[in-house]
Amino acid sequence: xxxxxxxxxxxxxxxxxxxxxxxxxxxxxxxxxxxxxxxxxxxxxxxxxxxxxxxxxxxxxxxxxxxxxxxxxxxxxxxxxxxxxxxxxxxxxxxxxxxxxxxxxxxxxxxxxxxxxxxxxxxxxxxxxxxxxxxxxxxxxxxxxxxxxxxxxxxxxxxxxxxxxxxxxxxxxxxxxxxxxxxxxxxxxxxxxxxxxxxxxxxxxxxxxxxxxxxxxxxxxxxxxxxxxxxxxxxxxxxxxxxxxxxxxxxxxxxxxxxxxxxxxxxxxxxxxxxxxxxxxxxxxxxxxxxxxxxxxxxxxxxxxxxxxxxxxxx
Numbered sequence: 001x002x003x004x005x006x007x008x009x010x011x012x013x014x015x016x017x018x019x020x021x022x023x024x025x026x027x028x029x030x031x032x033x034x035x036x037x038x039x040x041x042x043x044x045x046x047x048x049x050x051x052x053x054x055x056x057x058x059x060x061x062x063x064x065x066x067x068x069x070x071x072x073x074x075x076x077x078x079x080x081x082x083x084x085x086x087x088x089x090x091x092x093x094x095x096x097x098x099x100x101x102x103x104x105x106x107x108x109x110x111x112x113x114x115x116x117x118x119x120x121x122x123x124x125x126x127x128x129x130x131x132x133x134x135x136x137x138x139x140x141x142x143x144x145x146x147x148x149x150x151x152x153x154x155x156x157x158x159x160x161x162x163x164x165x166x167x168x169x170x171x172x173x174x175x176x177x178x179x180x181x182x183x184x185x186x187x188x189x190x191x192x193x194x195x196x197x198x199x200x201x202x203x204x205x206x207x208x209x210x211x212x213x214x215x216x217x218x219x220x221x222x223x224x225x226x227x228x229x230x231x232x233x234x235x236x237x238x239x240x241x242x243x244x245x246x247x248x249x250x251x252x253x254x255x256x257x258x259x260x261x262x263x264x265x266x267x268x269x270x271x272x273x274x275x276x277x278x279x280x281x282x283x284x285x286x287x288x289x290x291x292x293x294x295x296x297x298x299x300x301x302x303x304x305x306x307x308x309x310x311x312x313x314x315x
Contacts, residue, residue: 001182001183001186003127003130003131003134004130004183004186004187004190005186006130006134007130007133007134007190008186008189008190008193010133010134010137011027011190011193011194012026012027012193013027014027014137015137015138017032018031018032018138019031019032019195020032020220021220022220022221022222022223022224023220023221023224024221024223024224026223027193027195028195028219028220028221028222029195029196029197029219029220029221029222029223029228029232030195030196030197030198030199030216030219030220031082031141031143031195031197031198031199032198032199033080033082033141033198033199033200034080034138034139034200035200035201035302036078036302037073037077037078037079037080037139037302038060038061038073038078038079038080038299038300038301038302039079039080039081039082039200039203039298039299039300040055040058040060040070040079040080040081040082040297040298040299040300041082041084041205041268041289041297041298041300042055042081042082042083042084042297043084043270043289043290043296043297044084044085044086044145044270044271044290044292045083045086045087045125045129046086046087046088046089046090046091046147046292047087047088047089047090047094047118047121047122047125048090048121048125048295049121049124049125049128050295051295052125052128052129052132053128054295054315055070055081055295055297055315056069056070056071056132057069057070057071058070058297058299058315060072060073060079060299061301062076062078063078074132074135074136074139074140077139079139080136080138080139080140080141081132081136081139081140081141082141082143082198082205083129083140083141083142083143084143084145084205084206084207084268084269084270084271084290085142085143085144085145085146085147085148085194085207085233085270085271086145086146086147086148086207086270086271087122087125087126087129087142087145087147087148088122088125088126088147088148088150088171089122089147089161089163089167089171090118090121090122091163091273091292092164092292092293093292093293094118095164097114097117097118098114098118098164098165098167099164099165100114101114101115101118101165101170102165102166102170105166105169105170105173105174109173109174109177112174115170115174119171119174119175122171129142130142130190141195141198142194142195143194143195143196143197143198143205143206143207144191144194144195144196144207144229144233145207145208145233145270145271146158146159146161146207146208146233146234146271147161148191148194148233149161149168149191150171150172150175150184150187150188150191151172151184151188152168152169152171152172153188155226156192156226156229157222157225157226157227157228157229157230157231157233157234158229158230159230159234172184175187192223196219196222196228196229196232196233197214197219197232197252199252199253200300201253202253202255202261202264202265202266202300202305202306203253203265203266203267203268203300203306204248204249204252204253204266204267204268205267205268205269206232206233206267206268206269207232207233207269207270207271208232208233208234208235208269208270208271208272209235209237209240209244209245209267209269209271209281209282209286209288210231210232210235210240210244210245210248210267211230211231211232211234211235211239211240211241211244212231212240212241212244213241213243213244213247213248213251214228214231214232214248215251216251216252219232233271234271235271236272237272237281240282244282245267245281245282245285245286246282246283246285248267249265249266249267249285253265263284264305264306265285265306266285266286266287266306266308267282267285267286267287268286268287268289268298269286269287269288270288270289270290271288271290272288272290273290273291273292274288274289274290274291275291276291277289277291277294277296277312277313277314278296278308278312280308287308287312289312294314295314295315296312296313296314296315297312297313297314297315298311298312298313299311299313
């Protein structure tokens, strides 16, 4: 409970230079990344604790040209990490466990070994991420994905969730059975404090492809605009309004189509599983890099033109 309290307090009082305030005076949905730091982007995690642990040892080159790691870069203030959301709910790798856990759920969790394993992975993953956020508040950023909905809410841009089984109600019932109400309340409060969009000089990051163009003012005021939350976390392939990504890049990065810089600016996201390491949409400007079978990261170095083939790697 202490970790959740600390994380909520931090997210509700973030550095205004990094996370500008909304019209209510609360941290808005937009993160301004430092263009001077090497940025590591991490796609959907889904309870993969090893992914969170091992990304800290991801090899990076320091500004002095020395071989280093992400964790050292965070400590020395020349690196930053952006996670695109979906920290919970194991995917196909634990399909059989979900089937067993659903039966446990239907029987009122009289037996709950499979669901205990699932939730242990989920909660430990979030614990590791929150610890990193607390250690490096201006350099580690956790965006909201559509799976960040522990109460299985319908509203505020959230939708009840099921994929392989009844994951949404199963998680809620497990939390209600084994934890006091305050933990569920704090976890939900945490999720609603996650930002939605991060930007640097030559890239944007959201969980999902934008369903339409959302202005900075709309994103800042996401807490009172459910369409923004849904539109940046739930958009399926081929459901984005034509031109949305291009308009986002023009508005947030100030780069126009046809300009010399246009082919070197990108909008990154996860959400939908892809084959391979990455694929592009929106005339090559939107980059999907979530493959549930691979551990993928993007390493974006300041002053270096983004090259997707070089900069998106497995580890």
